Amino acid sequence: MxxxxxxxxxxxxxxxxxxxxxxxxxxxxxxxxxTQSEKNRLSRDIRKKLQFIKEIxxxxxxxxxxxxxxxxxxxxxxxxIILENNLRNKIDKIILFGSVAENKITIRSDIDIAVIFDExxxxxxxNFRKKILGQVPDNLDIQVFxxxxxxxxxxxxxxxxxxxxxxxxx
Numbered sequence: 103m104x105x106x107x108x109x110x111x112x113x114x115x116x117x118x119x120x121x122x123x124x125x126x127x128x129x130x131x132x133x134x135x136x137t138q139s140e141k142n143r144l145s146r147d148i149r150k151k152l153q154f155i156k157e158i159x160x161x162x163x164x165x166x167x168x169x170x171x172x173x174x175x176x177x178x179x180x181x182x183i184i185l186e187n188n189l190r191n192k193i194d195k196i197i198l199f200g201s202v203a204e205n206k207i208t209i210r211s212d213i214d215i216a217v218i219f220d221e222x223x224x225x226x227x228x229n230f231r232k233k234i235l236g237q238v239p240d241n242l243d244i245q246v247f248x249x250x251x252x253x254x255x256x257x258x259x260x261x262x263x264x265x266x267x268x269x270x271x272x
Contacts, residue, residue, distance in 0.1 A: 185266070187230065194218045195218040197216045198213070203262055204261055213243070215242065217245070
């Protein structure tokens with residue numbers, strides 16, 4: 103099957119291209135002279151649609167539109183970044199909390215992650231947050247659990263979701 107046959111046979115073609123555009127594509131590929139109006143439409147509309155289709159193909163793994171796919175990718179990448187930090191041996195747990203953990207996400211929601219350390223100075227905590235926040239997207243907030251107010255710690259313990267927990271032999 104060639105491109106022209108595919109365009110004519112595929113039921114979704116008409117959701118992107120009009121009948122006239124399909125005719126112009128067919129004429130162009132078969133070497134039939136186009137009118138000036140058809141040439142204009144080819145360059146103004148058809149080629150731009152085809153270029154867009156070519157570019158969007160890079161994101162084909164997301165075409166399934168799975169719920170939360172982007173957030174889950176960001177969370178996994180953030181965990182990887184945290185666990186590559188020089189303080190990784192002191193990390194006890196990584197917990198997701200806030201609207202994402204409670205499944206109350208809005209378009210403005212950020213992703214809140216708390217890191218619990220075995221022991222840590224305030225200076226180490228400050229430097230850790232500064233370094234990690236410089237490596238993750240802006241809508242991600244990293245907190246050092248050890249230095250959060252008790253009320254927030256209780257809320258995280260109650261509603262948070264554990265993303266990572268140190269194994270006994272680590």
